[in-house]
Amino acid sequence: MELVLVLVVVVLLAVAGVVTSGVLLTRRAVRAVQASPTLRRGRELTQYAGTAVAVVRNPGRSDRTAAALAARISAAGMGLQREVTAARRAQAHLGDVPEVLPQLTDEGYALARALRGEAAAPTGRADALHEAARAHLAAVADVTAAVRASAALPAAHGSAAAVAARAAADLHAYADAYRDLTGPDRVA
Structure with missing residues (x-):
């Protein structure tokens, strides 16, 4: 008999938790809709x-x-x-x-x-x-x-194409400098 009573209490607590969370989620959704600029x-x-x-x-x-x-x-x-x-x-x-x-x-x-x-x-x-x-x-x-x-005004960092062109130029300069430093005619 105690086992049945414990199971009933557990089931009631679970149902109460589901109902409470449903109410809270509904309230949150209603508040979000009421605060929306479109509804306003x-x-x-x-x-x-x-x-x-x-x-x-x-x-x-x-x-x-x-x-x-x-x-x-x-x-x-x-x-x-x-x-x-x-x-x-x-x-x-x-x-x-x-x-x-x-x-x-x-x-x-x-x-x-x-x-x-x-x-x-x-x-x-x-x-x-x-x-x-x-x-x-x-x-x-x-x-x-x-x-x-x-x-x-133009953006402070420039357009995406300008940023990409600068990045490409920097990468070319790095590659050229690396080749100069490690090339075969470099004497150690």
């Missing part, structure tokens, strides 16, 4: 559709400037992301931009969300939001221009 952009586009519907339904009550600024902030943020990605592929020096980029993206997302809300239902905070949005757009434009300028 999808939510943002859905919110823009709602803002557009609100502006079209009630044009007299909506703040079109706020809606336009929100769209410009999102477009500028996506443009900066594209420039940074292209600069990374070109192995350009980006300085502190990769560390600052998430904060800039989060600030832009929050501003765009507030502006979309203001566009749909004005609350009287429009002037402050417009100023913050314009300042954010100026900062993003400045960073984007700097990233673009950095990407336009």
Whole structure:
């Protein structure tokens, strides 16, 4: 009887372990999906559709400037992301931009969300939001221009063909020097 009780407890512990690990893995997967930039952009586009519907339904009550600024902030943020990605592929020096980029993206997302809300239902905070949005757009434009300028510079180490040509020339020089040192006309 004790053996059966021990087996039941062991089986229950095994089942509990499997269920717990399944729950933890599911939570981790859900968090990863929720944090994905693609899902974030999808939510943002859905919110823009709602803002557009609100502006079209009630044009007299909506703040079109706020809606336009929100769209410009999102477009500028996506443009900066594209420039940074292209600069990374070109192995350009980006300085502190990769560390600052998430904060800039989060600030832009929050501003765009507030502006979309203001566009749909004005609350009287429009002037402050417009100023913050314009300042954010100026900062993003400045960073984007700097990233673009950095990407336009030639890479510090040169192209792959130039590196390969230098390596080949070095190898030829080594082989020639070795032949000179060990050749038959060399007197020991």
